[in-house]
Amino acid sequence: MLIIGVAGTTLSDEEKAWLRAPNVSGVILFARNTGSRDEVIALVDAIREAGGEDMLVCVDQEGGRVQRLREGFTRLPPLSTLGLAYDRDPAEAVRLAEEHAWVMASELRATGIDFSFAPVLDLARGSAAIGNRAFHADPAVVGELGQAYVRGMHLAGMAAVLKHFPGHGSVAADTHLAAATDPRSRSELDMADMAPFIEAIEAHAEAVMVAHVTYPAVDHRPAGFSPVWIESILRAELGFRGAVIGDDISMKAAEVHGSVADRVHAHLDAGCDLVLACFPDVVSEAIAAVADRPADTASPIAGLRATIGATWEGLEDNPQRDRFVARVTALESA
Template sequence: MAEMCGPLMVDVGGLALSAEDREVLAHPAVGSVILFSRNVDTPAQVRALTDAMRAVKPALQIAVDQEGGRVQRFREGFTRLPAMRTFGDQYDLNPHVATTAAFDCGALMAREVRAVGVDFSFAPVLDLDAGISGVIGDRAFHRQPEPAIALIRAFMRGMKSTGMMTIGKHFPGHGSVAADSHVALPVDDRSWREIEAYDLKPFAALATELDGIMPAHVVYPQVDALPAGFSPFWLKTVLREQLGFRGLVFSDDLCMEGAVGVGSISERVDVALAAGCDVALICNRRDEVLRVLN
């Protein structure tokens, strides 16, 4: 498992580093960076960009969202990966063929990402597709826990076969709420018993195999008043103590609308880290990054 040389994950503006980008990456609080579609032209260009980043800070960890389907930041010059639901549909017909294909897809994604100097992808998705969440939908492997767990484990093994760490998201489950946490704070009114019996199952089964976890910007008011990514109950009591997770916890982007109720960006960083996140993400708001660093 990678070690982060600073608690903040930030982004950069374009295809090459600006002077301000270099200054931000050199700051001791910045330990990692996430790439977006705006940072990608060709594989060779991405490799030059990641090399330039490591020239600023050799220990920097570089990430991307390269799940497959709708969520692939690297497209031109990279394999177009299927949505994970494809493997779920295949599993219903032939579980062995589906898990083999999921392994191969995880390995292919990881090889291509690592070849351009990126350390890891925020994958796989552990959410279940309850038929409610449009933002999850076909990003989920299956609607039922047991097939999803088998497919996720196979995909993870494919990633790990290349040396890439695995990051499960969005703990304890984003698939049973309709709202999109990018633009609103979703509220899941179910009881602990209902969540534990469904959404939590993939996380419980795979917690000790994952290298990292990203919590959801979702609030589960019958369990805790705070969204999961800001909740010591979810991150410490449930994830660490009950499920035995020993890896890194990455906040979801603290600039998302699902995080606004916690306060300013600086306050969100403080609350997330105090709650149990190891790395706090600040994306698409360079002004806020500079404010936090200063």
Template sequence: MSEHAPVILDVAGLALGDDDRRRLAHPLVGGMILFGRNWESREQLTNLCAEIKSIREDLLVCVDHEGGRVQRFRSDGFTHLPPMRRFGDLWFKDAKGREGSGAMRAMAAATAAGYVLGAELRACGVDFSFTPVLDLDYGESSVIGDRSFHRDPRVVTLLARSLMQGLLQAGVANCGKHFPGHGFVKADSHLEVPVDTRGLKAILEEDAIPYEWLGATLTSVMPAHVIYPKVDSLPAGFSPKWLNEILREKLHFQGAIFSDDLSMEGARKIEGHPVTFTEAAVAALSAGCDMVLLCNESVHSDGGKSIDEMLDGLSGAQSRGEWRFNEVSEQRRLALLPCGPSVSWDSLMTEPRYMRALQLLP
């Protein structure tokens, strides 16, 4: 394969404009991420996704759709999914005289949530959601909070695996985030660069262990914009040590690696130095990311000039040999596209599996 399309970008509105179409046709663009501002109704969303696919069928249409407070589509029939903490709470609510029954119900409910989430998205033409959160709930992080299943990595792993099973039943891949763990730090990487001062042994035995236990079940991973100075001075998403030595070599992860959003404050400096979006993208790709996200730049008054600057900059950096792609990265991107046929929304509403899954939600 001669091309690698690593950039995931966004658009400003409910339909594509000329600049959006031009950017989505760029050879370095491999997908698009949707936000609440891109939502008005199921019909509008379905038309938008169809328009995206008309530009290039293999563009990956993504969304942050986890449940709880991180759910972009909430009306016009979309199920309000619970935050992941609800499943962790259910785990410990055994029926009288039936030890472990809470865990069984929690896993069944998580599988149901994964199926509802994936099936509703696919019925509207969305390919992929950045879920589940694998961060542990230390009770400190406001940005993670109830997005986490639990503090215990064993509970997190089994509930995440259950959710992934439901996603897979709907033909949807998964994304474990935020490697190696964002739950221990208080700071929000959208606003600053969090620092986790623990050593590698503590992180691998707690926060990162779900990534090892989930093994081949994980189809993609998103690293944290967090610095772990006892391991590396670079944030995890820009760190060859974290992505190649630890995630790829030590934990044997074979799927795709996404950068977190390069417009977040946690990605605006590398080793204390401000970086452009192009420099951040080159650093992430060189460190081992297969794809990079640049979000919320299309809404600026300049019409998303910074997106064009990054695409031009990446093209130039590629021609100068500052970053290289290989066939494996593109294969990982393509592997995230949905498998199996999707059904229409009307058909989904009467599908027995879907109706049963709704009954199982907590």
């Protein structure tokens, strides 16, 4: 039920014990957990040695300012560069989106990491939290590039995680720092922010991360705590059958639901399959909160486990990768 954060580049005895807790499904890595590529690989191996081979390992590797793994990895441009490329040549931008995704995903797979929380499908409409993490302001463009990005991840053997449903890009506030509210009607959301998610779900994305934004015209609760958004809209109306992931319970906008334990239960009661406890200072309380909660044997989280990926030696001996890296990294100078 939980994906947790750990403090550094090695595991403490307490963190190893966390990974043995029955309701801990995986670990999310941050810059604090990364050094050289070999150190990252060693940490991933240590996580699975402590928690078992089925332990999920994930990261935010979007490109631009949200790229946790850097040393020894391709410096990926932000997704906004693909939107700019689309304005010049749509067909070429779609190819580049697939290639950007494949480079990102194949490098993570060669490191033993299961998935990145990608792609971002929020619209580029003024959000402080999103900025150049978004492809474009036009929902149709975001939908087309999002589908291409999902295809590229799948080609590398990686599941896609769409974020931040039903759309954070039109909300100025940053949910890391403050509560965020979007007053628009359901019909306005359908025509704009939700449209790219619908298209990417049709491309068989395996998971959706739900935003901490509140949409009072639909429900008084933030979307990640809302059975209306998760069960009634995402699952029943849109037919999504993959994993639903709540955003980090440490974020300021999550505090509306009280204690750490209250936040964890609110996510799970709303229909989330996984809850993110990204910072070590909340992990013990989150684990205690779910200690007696029965696991859902029908949970779709198994679909997040990656297929076998290439080794780094195989990647470095792949001329296709060289071409893709050259084309993708040239986006920022275009």
